[in-house]
Amino acid sequence: xxxxxxxxxxxxxxxxxxxxxxxxxxxxxxxxxxxxxxxxxxxxxxxxxxxxxxxxxxxxxxxxxxxxxxxxxxxxxxxxxxxxxxxxxxxxxxxxxxxxxxxxxxxxxxxxxxxxxxxxxxxxxxxxxxxxxxxxxxxxxxxxxxxxxxxxxxxxxxxxxxxxxxxxxxxxxxxxxxxxxxxxxxxxxxxxxxxxxxxxxxxxxxxxxxxxxxxxxxxxxxxxxxxxxxxxxxxxxxxxxxxxxxxxxxxxxxxxxxxxxxxxxxxxxxxxxxxxxxx
Amino acid sequence: xxxxxxxxxxxxxxxxxxxxxxxxxxxxxxxxxxxxxxxxxxxxxxxxxxxxxxxxxxxxxxxxxxxxxxxxxxxxxxxxxxxxxxxxxxxxxxxxxxxxxxxxxxxxxxxxxxxxxxxxxxxxxxxxxxxxxxxxxxxxxxxxxxxxxxxxxxxxxxxxxxxxxxxxxxxxxxxxxxxxxxxxxxxxxxxxxxxxxxxxxxxxxxxxxxxxxxxxxxxxxxxxxxxxxxxxxxxxxxxxxxxxxxxxxxxxxxxxxxxxxxxxxxxxxxxxxxxxxxxxxxxxxxxxxxxxxxxxxxxxxxxxxxxxxxxxxxxxxxxxxxxxxxxxxxxxxxxxxxxxxxxxxxxxxxxxxxxxxxxx
Amino acid sequence: xxxxxxxxxxxxxxxxxxxxxxxxxxxxxxxxxxxxxxxxxxxxxxxxxxxxxxxxxxxxxxxxxxxxxxxxxxxxxxxxxxxxxxxxxxxxxxxxxxxxxxxxxxxxxxxxxxxxxxxxxxxxxxxxxxxxxxxxxxxxxxxxxxxxxxxxxxxxxxxxxxxxxxxxxxxxxxxxxxxxxxxxxxxxxxxxxxxxxxxxxxxxxxxxxxxxxxxxxxxxxxxxxxxxxxxxxxxxxxxxxxxxxxxxxxxxxxxxxxxxxxxxxxxxxxxxxxxxxxxxxxxxx
Numbered sequence: 001x002x003x004x005x006x007x008x009x010x011x012x013x014x015x016x017x018x019x020x021x022x023x024x025x026x027x028x029x030x031x032x033x034x035x036x037x038x039x040x041x042x043x044x045x046x047x048x049x050x051x052x053x054x055x056x057x058x059x060x061x062x063x064x065x066x067x068x069x070x071x072x073x074x075x076x077x078x079x080x081x082x083x084x085x086x087x088x089x090x091x092x093x094x095x096x097x098x099x100x101x102x103x104x105x106x107x108x109x110x111x112x113x114x115x116x117x118x119x120x121x122x123x124x125x126x127x128x129x130x131x132x133x134x135x136x137x138x139x140x141x142x143x144x145x146x147x148x149x150x151x152x153x154x155x156x157x158x159x160x161x162x163x164x165x166x167x168x169x170x171x172x173x174x175x176x177x178x179x180x181x182x183x184x185x186x187x188x189x190x191x192x193x194x195x196x197x198x199x200x201x202x203x204x205x206x207x208x209x210x211x212x213x214x215x216x217x218x219x220x221x222x223x224x225x226x227x228x229x230x231x232x233x234x235x236x237x238x239x240x241x242x243x244x245x246x247x248x249x250x251x252x253x254x255x256x257x258x259x260x261x262x263x264x265x266x267x268x269x270x271x272x273x274x275x276x277x278x279x
Numbered sequence: 280x281x282x283x284x285x286x287x288x289x290x291x292x293x294x295x296x297x298x299x300x301x302x303x304x305x306x307x308x309x310x311x312x313x314x315x316x317x318x319x320x321x322x323x324x325x326x327x328x329x330x331x332x333x334x335x336x337x338x339x340x341x342x343x344x345x346x347x348x349x350x351x352x353x354x355x356x357x358x359x360x361x362x363x364x365x366x367x368x369x370x371x372x373x374x375x376x377x378x379x380x381x382x383x384x385x386x387x388x389x390x391x392x393x394x395x396x397x398x399x400x401x402x403x404x405x406x407x408x409x410x411x412x413x414x415x416x417x418x419x420x421x422x423x424x425x426x427x428x429x430x431x432x433x434x435x436x437x438x439x440x441x442x443x444x445x446x447x448x449x450x451x452x453x454x455x456x457x458x459x460x461x462x463x464x465x466x467x468x469x470x471x472x473x474x475x476x477x478x479x480x481x482x483x484x485x486x487x488x489x490x491x492x493x494x495x496x497x498x499x500x501x502x503x504x505x506x507x508x509x510x511x512x513x514x515x516x517x518x519x520x521x522x523x524x525x526x527x528x529x530x531x532x533x534x535x536x537x538x539x540x541x542x543x544x545x546x547x548x549x550x551x552x553x554x555x556x557x558x559x560x561x562x563x564x565x566x567x568x569x570x571x572x573x574x575x576x577x578x579x580x581x582x583x584x585x586x587x588x589x590x591x592x593x594x595x596x597x598x599x600x601x602x603x604x605x606x607x608x609x610x611x612x613x614x615x616x617x618x619x620x621x622x623x624x625x626x627x628x629x630x631x632x633x634x635x636x637x638x639x
Numbered sequence: 640x641x642x643x644x645x646x647x648x649x650x651x652x653x654x655x656x657x658x659x660x661x662x663x664x665x666x667x668x669x670x671x672x673x674x675x676x677x678x679x680x681x682x683x684x685x686x687x688x689x690x691x692x693x694x695x696x697x698x699x700x701x702x703x704x705x706x707x708x709x710x711x712x713x714x715x716x717x718x719x720x721x722x723x724x725x726x727x728x729x730x731x732x733x734x735x736x737x738x739x740x741x742x743x744x745x746x747x748x749x750x751x752x753x754x755x756x757x758x759x760x761x762x763x764x765x766x767x768x769x770x771x772x773x774x775x776x777x778x779x780x781x782x783x784x785x786x787x788x789x790x791x792x793x794x795x796x797x798x799x800x801x802x803x804x805x806x807x808x809x810x811x812x813x814x815x816x817x818x819x820x821x822x823x824x825x826x827x828x829x830x831x832x833x834x835x836x837x838x839x840x841x842x843x844x845x846x847x848x849x850x851x852x853x854x855x856x857x858x859x860x861x862x863x864x865x866x867x868x869x870x871x872x873x874x875x876x877x878x879x880x881x882x883x884x885x886x887x888x889x890x891x892x893x894x895x896x897x898x899x900x901x902x903x904x905x906x907x908x909x910x911x912x913x914x915x916x917x918x919x920x921x922x923x924x
Contacts, residue, residue: 010812010815010826011728011808011812011815011821011824012820012821013821013825014727014728014730015746016720016802017720017721017724018720018728020716020717020720021717021720021721021736022736024720024801025717025736025739025792028785028788029743029789030739031758033746033756035763036750036753036754039757068807076657078663081659081663084656085660086657087655091657095904098904099900099901099903099904100664100668100669101664101668101884103672103900104668104757105846106846106896106897106899106900106903107671107850107896108849108850108851108852108869108870108873108894108895108917109748109850109852109870109871109894110674110850110871110874110889111760111850111873111889112671112891112895114877114885115671115674115678119670119671119674123912124674125674126666126670129747136699144764150667150671160708182648206704207745210747211747211749212747212853213747213749213852213853214669214748214870218874218877226848229746231747231748231750232852234749234753234857235749235856235857238753238857240732243757244884246753247753247757250747250749250750250753250754251847253747254746254747254750256746256749256893257746257747261738261741261742261745267737270661
């Protein structure tokens with residue numbers, strides 16, 4: 001008999017561990033974050049509004065959102081194919097590729113940034129192939145999308161893999177036995193079952209991409225109003241001692257992060273998975 | 280070591296797991312706490328062990344005459360065997376059994392050779408002497424169970440508490456282990472309490488059975504006592520298959536399904552509704568009518584077993600079952616559709632109407 | 640999972656999906672990794688090692704090791720404390736606490752750095768006080784350590800919480816009934832049970848601590864030889880068009896990433912193949 005609300009009062013250390021965890025979390029994370037909001041309150045609503053509606057800020061936000069969205073979408077499509085292949089097919093090197101998926105988590109963003117820039121530059125391995133087609137990747141918004149796709153890939157794949165593994169074989173066999181063709185089975189049985197995981201992965205990749213800094217700054221070229229992302233703008237304004245401007249954009253990003261976190265929590269509850277691996 | 284608990288209460292939020300339980304556990308016997316899930320039996324066991332604190336206002340928990348209610352679990356010296364054994368996966372069988380000796384404060388800790396001898400003695404006792412260096416994952420379920428038992432005995436506990444000791448085992452191993460535990464107990468004679476939801480297990484292994492329901496003790500007594508003389512409807516229902524009839528008490532007689540019978544309970548009770556309980560083996564079949572038997576038609580026969588179980592339908596849509604011997608079954612040439620007079624050889628009457636939710 | 644002919648895709652679909660997967664991963668994962676080492680060795684092995692023959696690089700490596708050496712242990716202690724309280728006890732606000740632990744993962748690295756500038760910077764909350772006492776946090780080592788502690792805070796806790804929740808409390812209760820004290824129970828029973836999960840969290844935490852760029856960049860001030868970590872040194876060398884040295888230093892971090900991935904896969908394999916102990920039906924005795 002296991003009761004849902006059993007209190008394990010006989011185990012020692014509750015007060016000590018919870019107390020330490022809460023104090024530590026408050027000192028390291030919560031109080032500094034409050035500093036940001038208090039500083040933003042000093043700006044006043046009008047000050048905040050006039051800062052975030054400056055053309056340069058608007059352009060940066062537009063680029064950040066747009067590129068993050070495109071990157072997350074690309075990842076949803078290709079990440080799905082990658083996850084499907086890894087879960088369903090057996091081929092040489094599968095385990096190696098599976099381990100490699102986490103590379104964007106493990107590789108420091110500065111390294112990813114300079115490596116991607118080198119490859120997609122006009123004289124780089126891939127940039128050379130794109131140039132005759134008239135596609136310029138580095139120092140354009142496309143470069144931003146490339147970096148954000150790189151950074152978001154593991155989120156989609158790692159969220160989809162367990163969902164695909166959990167699909168029970170007999171459900172597909174039942175669909176087949178009822179006369180469904182393979183595309184029908186996919187569309188009506190498999191896809192609806194993994195939609196929550198796909199959306200969660202998309203949201204995680206999008207949220208990460210919005211705040212990403214290291215891998216983007218090298219490849220984007222950082223032209224104000226053209227290839228300048230919102231996190232970079234914060235750094236620029238900080239370097240110019242424009243604390244008010246930096247704070248306003250940071251608050252905007254932070255609020256969106258909170259909203260995304262909430263959304264992701266809801267999505268995960270929907271898909272029945274709370275904890276996802278990720279860095 | 281006898282155990283006495285008085286007025287133990289425990290609630291989890293709005294759920295009352297124990298509603299004032301008082302109990303005497305006799306020394307050196309095996310006592311079974313028997314009940315359905317949610318009856319509070321495991322909670323009671325954990326409270327006796329000190330793994331759970333009773334609510335404020337609960338009475339004392341006495342080991343012999345000492346009140347241990349304020350003692351921590353480490354100080355109560357109980358041997359507790361968990362349902363899923365809780366063996367330490369990273370330790371060998373030997374280290375598991377030795378654990379309780381090794382964690383003693385330095386001045387009380389036995390020397391290594393003493394520990395060594397003691398662990399091997401215990402492993403011999405539970406017939407696992409050759410397995411000392413295996414890991415729990417290399418053992419079968421029954422072997423793990425016995426390691427857990429040896430580990431609990433290593434600290435020389437004053438009482439042995441077993442939570443669903445046979446619950447995670449398959450049917451054949453359960454049977455073997457029951458008999459083995461009984462024999463082991465005869466050897467070491469330690470006050471033992473075990474929790475189970477299986478009535479056969481309780482009746483076969485225990486010297487005393489405590490039937491629990493919804494956080495209360497329904498009846499406590501020897502196995503024969505609770506089986507043959509159930510104190511409440513719940514005990515009647517819970518121990519073995521039983522036919523239930525709604526009847527009435529009037530003029531010292533009980534009436535149900537067209538039968539009227541004199542019964543001592545009816546003599547003592549005022550007129551009103553009553554519930555009549557008859558076990559299938561307490562019914563006999565007759566060809567000739569009798570005033571104290573009820574006419575019924577055979578609707579089903581299950582003859583593959585030591586006895587034959589018949590399903591019968593009486594007037595007024597009463598369906599019930601009766602167990603008869605294979606000899607009687609052949610002698611009476613019982614067939615579906617045949618009509619008989621069914622005589623209750625024994626029955627129990629509980630005054631009062633049907634409860635809201637029928638527990639059958 | 641075995642192939643299921645009845646419900647498998649036609650061969651051409653499989654080949655197509657496999658090809659797309661390979662091309663996509665080649666373009667996005669393999670080439671960047673290969674590029675790091677190729678660029679680093681572009682001018683030969685001697686030039687590669689010459690890249691490390693720079694006091695600034697060496698001091699960056701030292702600072703990175705110091706930062707990780709502080710951030711990882713404190714977050715291990717935090718992770719153990721948080722996981723013990725969340726997994727073994729019931730209390731109101733538990734799900735809020737677990738959500739807050741994940742918070743640093745959702746915050747942009749740049750914002751993570753900024754919040755410390757706003758607290759400890761010259762015109763921050765504690766700025767005047769720190770200046771009066773001649774203490775410096777921002778544009779100094781303490782700020783770098785703090786920012787790193789912040790971004791790596793969740794890693795150990797979020798590995799341990801689900802693991803310890805899954806393991807329940809029976810083992811600990813069992814140790815207590817056998818007379819073990821709280822510490823004995825933790826060291827002898829709990830810690831061995833969670834060792835692989837803990838190691839997993841430590842490896843992820845360490846990788847992020849050594850590789851963090853955005854948050855550290857904001858608080859560091861880029862003082863060469865003083866407040867540059869390895870990732871920041873990569874940026875500086877790259878921006879100075881010293882590509883070989885930049886990629887040589889970057890190759891160190893790439894190797895760290897590869898070791899991290901290998902260790903991660905190994906632990907995942909250990910954890911899934913670790914002997915679970917459900918009841919084995921059938922008793923040979």
